[in-house]
Amino acid sequence: MTGKSVAIVGGGISGLKAAHVLLESGVFAKEDIIILEAQNRLGGRIKTDRESSKLGVPYDLGAAWFHDALTNSVLYDSIENGTFVPSKDGYFDDKDIAIYAKEHDGPLDTNNWKLARVLEDMEKFMELYYMEGLDVKDMSLDDFAKVYVDKYKVFLTPEQLQYCSRLLRYFELWFGIPSYEISAKYAPMDHQGRNLYDKKGHGFAVDHIVSQIDCEIRKETQVTRIQRDAKGARRHRLELSDGSSIDTDYVVVTVPLSILKLKEGPQSITWEPPLPKPVTEALDKISMGALGKVVLEFDIIWWDKTQDRFNIVPDEVSSHGQVPQSWEYPIFIINYARVFPGTASLVILTQSPVTEYLESHPAQAWQYLKPMLSKLNISSFSVPDPINTIVTDWTKNPFARGAYSAIRTGECPDDVIIQLSGEHDGVGLGAGSTIRFAGEYTIADGGGCIHGAYDSGKRAAEWIVEHAK
Ligand SMILES: Cc1cc2nc3c(=O)[nH]c(=O)nc-3n(C[C@H](O)[C@H](O)[C@H](O)COP(=O)(O)OP(=O)(O)OC[C@H]3O[C@@H](n4cnc5c(N)ncnc54)[C@H](O)[C@@H]3O)c2cc1C
16 A cells, blocks of 8 residues: 555546546555545436336436447446346347438338438548548538538439438437537547447446445535645645545546536636646637437337337528527437337437527427427327426536537547646646546547546556556
8 A cells, every 4th residue: 555645536437437446456545545526426427317217217318328339348347247238238229210301201211212321421421521631621510511412412312412411410419519510520430339228227337336436435525626736745635615625646537528628617626726728728629519318208109119219300491599499400319119118218319509498498398399209100199298208407417517528610629638638748737647637538539438438537547556556
């Protein structure tokens, strides 16, 4: 034991994993490690709701898929420790998506229009277009759709031409922001395998790590100030919301970037001395998306229970007024009748500004969604009202302030990773700094996802273990 201490700021998956690695190392005693979490619960943006369903199923209100299933560390560690059995606990919900539009009855692709393939081509073209050079100008996804159509219209059937740009808006449900804001340069995703839907609820992974760590965990304790090299009893001093302070040798900062970039306000963290300018400038070049979810439970299944998911494309023209209107934005729907056969439930993903609107007015969710969802009706009766509605609150949560990092046109995610990864000399707080950063977009592989957050927590802790030895 070194007698050195570590304070971990934030009890999401990255902070919990950091504590786990530190404790496992044998280099730190449990008394030397403390987790400080601002909210009254652990897990951060992993939040499994096991209470609200009237049909007895869990809902992940935050992360739900194991993305990059070929390389996902959380998935593989969970399989290895026996907490996740893919054949029982997971479902690959990646049957070709059924696409609907207002002006068309039934799924669009029944006529062999091959729209899913065109969407794949558009994504590939985006990747190739920006591979031409680092200085190729960024543009919004909407503008990019025009470039694609201009160049490839010779390949496209009239139906494909009609739906191209509306289809591309499907990306809104990845990033949680509207297509007119999405950076085309950073939109293509380098998937490392399929997406495995977690039927068990991702909360299991949080519960498992928590069961493995027996250090002090202080909930409802917000870190308000970080004094670097404070010359206190130990190297750094953290001031807390209850007015007390903690002196510590090492700090792992895992708060969402939406908190780290705050310059003022009750959730901001004051740094003394301030964070170096390149760090704050890098934080200004990345922003938070607002992916939201609405869960609707019904008495009966009135949609096609054989489809994994549905995509409802928006109208061609949107007014983008103050209050979002049905049909202005696409929606993406997870069919729970497939995830849990026989379950009459749909989980609908939304993007900014719809998420902000519905999270502020949850009672309006059905009114907003019903016109679009009615396109899925294959029953002989009219669409029934839901018996239960659950709406997320990520944009209302002051310690999340959205869902996860998203890149808007003109922004750049690379700098923040370089500044916060702790891997580069003379950058950020320096490769040798005893303050380490972790969390969903402080790492390139798995950025934005739970496995990226988890790996970054591990990276920070492993560095501290080596340094403290
Ligand atoms: C709606 C939604 C859907 C998602 N879907 C997926 C998905 O399907 N698959 C996937 O891989 N990922 C998904 N994600 C992303 C994933 O949830 C996150 O990348 C991951 O959980 C982030 O973990 P983290 O530890 O970096 O941050 P967090 O989980 O946010 O943890 C940070 C913690 O810091 C705390 N905190 C903040 N400020 C302070 C302070 N001053 N002092 C002390 N504590 C503080 C917060 O309360 C929080 O608990 C989704 C997220 C959302 C919201």
